[in-house]
Amino acid sequence: MRILGISAFYHDSAAALIEDGTIIAAAQEERFTRKKHDPGFPEKSIEYCLTQAGLTLKDIDHLVFFEKPFLKFERLLETYLAKAPKGFTSFKMAMPVWIKDKLFQKDKLIKLFEKFETPGDIEDRLLFAEHHQSHAASAFFPSPFEEAVVLTMDGVGEWATASVAIGRGNTLTTVKEIQFPHSLGLLYSAMTYYTGFKVNSGEYKVMGLAPYGEPKYADLIKDNLIDIKEDGSYWLDQSYFNYATGLTMTSNKFHDLFGAPPRTPEQKITQREMDLAASVQAVTEEVMLKMATNLAQSYNIPNLCLAGGVALNCVANGKIIRGGSFENVWVQPAAGDAGGALGAALAAYYVEKGQARKPNRSADHMKGSYLGPLFEQTDIENRLTRAGAKFEVFGDNALMEETATCLEAGHAIGWFQGRMEFGPRALGGRSILGDPRNPKMQKTLNLKIKYRESFRPFAPSILAEDVGNYFEHDKESPYMLVVAPVKEEHRLDTTDQDKGLFGIEKLNIPRSTIPAITHVDYSARIQTVHKETNPRYHALISAFKEKTGCPIVVNTSFNVRGEPIVCTPEDAFHCFMGTEMDTLVIGNCLLRKQDQDQTLAEDYKDKFELD
Amino acid sequence: MKSFIKEIIAYMNARKKWWLAPILIIMIAFGALLVLAEGSAIAPFIYTIF
Numbered sequence: 001m002r003i004l005g006i007s008a009f010y011h012d013s014a015a016a017l018i019e020d021g022t023i024i025a026a027a028q029e030e031r032f033t034r035k036k037h038d039p040g041f042p043e044k045s046i047e048y049c050l051t052q053a054g055l056t057l058k059d060i061d062h063l064v065f066f067e068k069p070f071l072k073f074e075r076l077l078e079t080y081l082a083k084a085p086k087g088f089t090s091f092k093m094a095m096p097v098w099i100k101d102k103l104f105q106k107d108k109l110i111k112l113f114e115k116f117e118t119p120g121d122i123e124d125r126l127l128f129a130e131h132h133q134s135h136a137a138s139a140f141f142p143s144p145f146e147e148a149v150v151l152t153m154d155g156v157g158e159w160a161t162a163s164v165a166i167g168r169g170n171t172l173t174t175v176k177e178i179q180f181p182h183s184l185g186l187l188y189s190a191m192t193y194y195t196g197f198k199v200n201s202g203e204y205k206v207m208g209l210a211p212y213g214e215p216k217y218a219d220l221i222k223d224n225l226i227d228i229k230e231d232g233s234y235w236l237d238q239s240y241f242n243y244a245t246g247l248t249m250t251s252n253k254f255h256d257l258f259g260a261p262p263r264t265p266e267q268k269i270t271q272r273e274m275d276l277a278a279s280v281q282a283v284t285e286e287v288m289l290k291m292a293t294n295l296a297q298s299y300n301i302p303n304l305c306l307a308g309g310v311a312l313n314c315v316a317n318g319k320i321i322r323g324g325s326f327e328n329v330w331v332q333p334a335a336g337d338a339g340g341a342l343g344a345a346l347a348a349y350y351v352e353k354g355q356a357r358k359p360n361r362s363a364d365h366m367k368g369s370y371l372g373p374l375f376e377q378t379d380i381e382n383r384l385t386r387a388g389a390k391f392e393v394f395g396d397n398a399l400m401e402e403t404a405t406c407l408e409a410g411h412a413i414g415w416f417q418g419r420m421e422f423g424p425r426a427l428g429g430r431s432i433l434g435d436p437r438n439p440k441m442q443k444t445l446n447l448k449i450k451y452r453e454s455f456r457p458f459a460p461s462i463l464a465e466d467v468g469n470y471f472e473h474d475k476e477s478p479y480m481l482v483v484a485p486v487k488e489e490h491r492l493d494t495t496d497q498d499k500g501l502f503g504i505e506k507l508n509i510p511r512s513t514i515p516a517i518t519h520v521d522y523s524a525r526i527q528t529v530h531k532e533t534n535p536r537y538h539a540l541i542s543a544f545k546e547k548t549g550c551p552i553v554v555n556t557s558f559n560v561r562g563e564p565i566v567c568t569p570e571d572a573f574h575c576f577m578g579t580e581m582d583t584l585v586i587g588n589c590l591l592r593k594q595d596q597d598q599t600l601a602e603d604y605k606d607k608f609e610l611d
Numbered sequence: 612m613k614s615f616i617k618e619i620i621a622y623m624n625a626r627k628k629w630w631l632a633p634i635l636i637i638m639i640a641f642g643a644l645l646v647l648a649e650g651s652a653i654a655p656f657i658y659t660i661f
Contacts, residue, residue, distance in 0.1 A: 070619065077638055081634060081638075095638075096642065103639075104615060180660075199658045247657060249658055
C-alpha cells in the first residue's frame, strides 16, 4: 500500500511517501522553491517523492492531508464568538481568506492533485488526519518502540496545542490534550516576538540567546502569564496576549508587566533580551520536565516520543533525557509541521488502515532522516561543469584525506553528500563544516559565511562511539535534537575577570578544547554520527580524528541567513561562490575557492529576506 | 458547492455541533459581505492562527 502525505497552507509545506509502512522519500517544499518556510501546495516535493519511487500519482492508494480544515474553522469561529466584539479587525481579515479559499480546501486539494493525473478518483483516495494526530504518528510509528507515551506540543493545530497519546503496536490513542488558546508554543512565540525576533523562525534564536542571560523574569512569567499545574498542564492568562483575536502576539498589559514595548528588529540586543530569553526558556523547561515526570508516573511506560515545534527545543529535550523519567526518549527529526506530512501518511497506514507494524528495536525507521534528493557522481559533474565550476575528482579515501586536511587548515567547507535531510537540521548531507578546536571558527562562520548574528552557537557532529568522552551524554543523538554539557575535563579554566563578563562579551572567552561548538554555558547541541546511516560523514570525521585526535567537526546547515538549506549541486555552488567558504565538496568533486572564476560570485548576502 | 454542503453537514454531525449551524450561517454570510466589499486580503498577522 502506497500513501502520500502532505502538509501545506500554513508553514513548512512538505510531502512524504511511504510504501507498506516503509518511508521512501520526504522533502520540504522550501528546498525546491528556495522560499523559506514555503506554505504553498508542495507540488515539487510531491514530484520528487514520485520520481524517487518511480511512480505516478495513479499508483498511490491514498493521499493524506495533515490537518482538518473544518475543525480549524470551528476553532476560529468559536474564538471570535467568545471574544466578540473584540477581534473584529482580525475577523475582517481572516474571513475573506477562509471564505474564498481555506473553507474549500478539499476541492482545492483535488484540483491541485489533478495536475498530476487526469481527473478521476482523487476524492475517494483523499484522507484528512488531525494536526496533532499527524505529529504524534510522526513521533511514534518511525520510533524503535513497541509501546510509548507520545507527547506533542506546538503553537496550535486545529484545537489542540499539546496532546498525549499512547502508542502500542499499530495503534495510537489520544488520552488528553490542552486546547487553544493555552499554548506553550505560543507563549514561547510571544516572547520571541517581544524580544524582537520573527515568530515561527526566531524561536531558535531565543533558545540560543538564553544562555547569555539570567532567568530574572521567570517568576514574573509564572506569577502572571502562566499557571503551571503539578502535572505540567498549564493555563495562560489571555489578558497578556493578543494572538487569539488580534494582529500581534502580546497585549499592552504584557508590555506594562515587563516595563517596555517590544524590541524592534533594528534595535540592539541588550542584556534585557538575554534575560527574557533565559526566563521563557526556564519556564518552558519546567513545564516540559513536569509533564515528562507526570507522564512517566501515570502510564508506567519506559519510552517517550516527542514531536511538534516545541520538541525542537533541544535544551529542554536534553533535560528530559537527563531527568531520567523515561528510559528512552525518541524525537522526530522533522518535529515541526513538515513532519506532519510524514505523520499523516503513517497515521493513515497504521491507524486508518490497521496495517501491522514491526518496530526495529535497535534502530528507528527514519533512515537517518536522509530522505531527500540524491545526485549521482556523473550528474554532479555535469551540473557543476554547466555552472562553470572548476573541480578535482578524488577517490573516496583520498577525498576524506584531502577534506580532513582542509578542515585542519581552518577552512570552512561546504559538504554536500548523498540524500538531503528531511527536517530543519543539516546532518552531514547538506552541511558547512569547520574545525571545532579553532577559536575563531564560530565568529568566522557566523559573520563571513552564514551572515547571521554573532551570538548564535554552532553544533558538533561527533563519532557516535566517542560521544561519552566529550559530553555528559552517552546515548545516541543522530538528529541533533539534544543539548548536553561538555565534560569537565575538556573545559578550560576561566579567570575571575572572565566570570564577571556579561551578555555577548562572554562569547570572546574560549571555554573548552572545542570552543567553536561550546556555548557560553558549556553546552552543545550534539549530533552523533553513525557508520550505518551516514558512512561517508563518519569516514570524514574519522579521517579528521586520525589527523588531529579530535572526533568532532562543527556542523551547520548549508545556507546563509534566510535561505533554505541547499538542495541541488547548483544551489551549493552558488552559495559557495556568494560566501567566504574556502572549499566545497560535492560527491567526489572538490572545489577550491581560489580556482574558481570570481566573476561567478554573486551578491548572496542580501539575496534572501532575513529571518 | 453541493459536496461542500454535504461535507459540512457530515462534520457538524460528527462533532455534534448543530448549535453552531445558525452562527456559522450568519458569520459566513457576514464574511461573504466582507469579501464582496473588500476583495482579497492577505492578513498581516504576526502569527496567523489559521
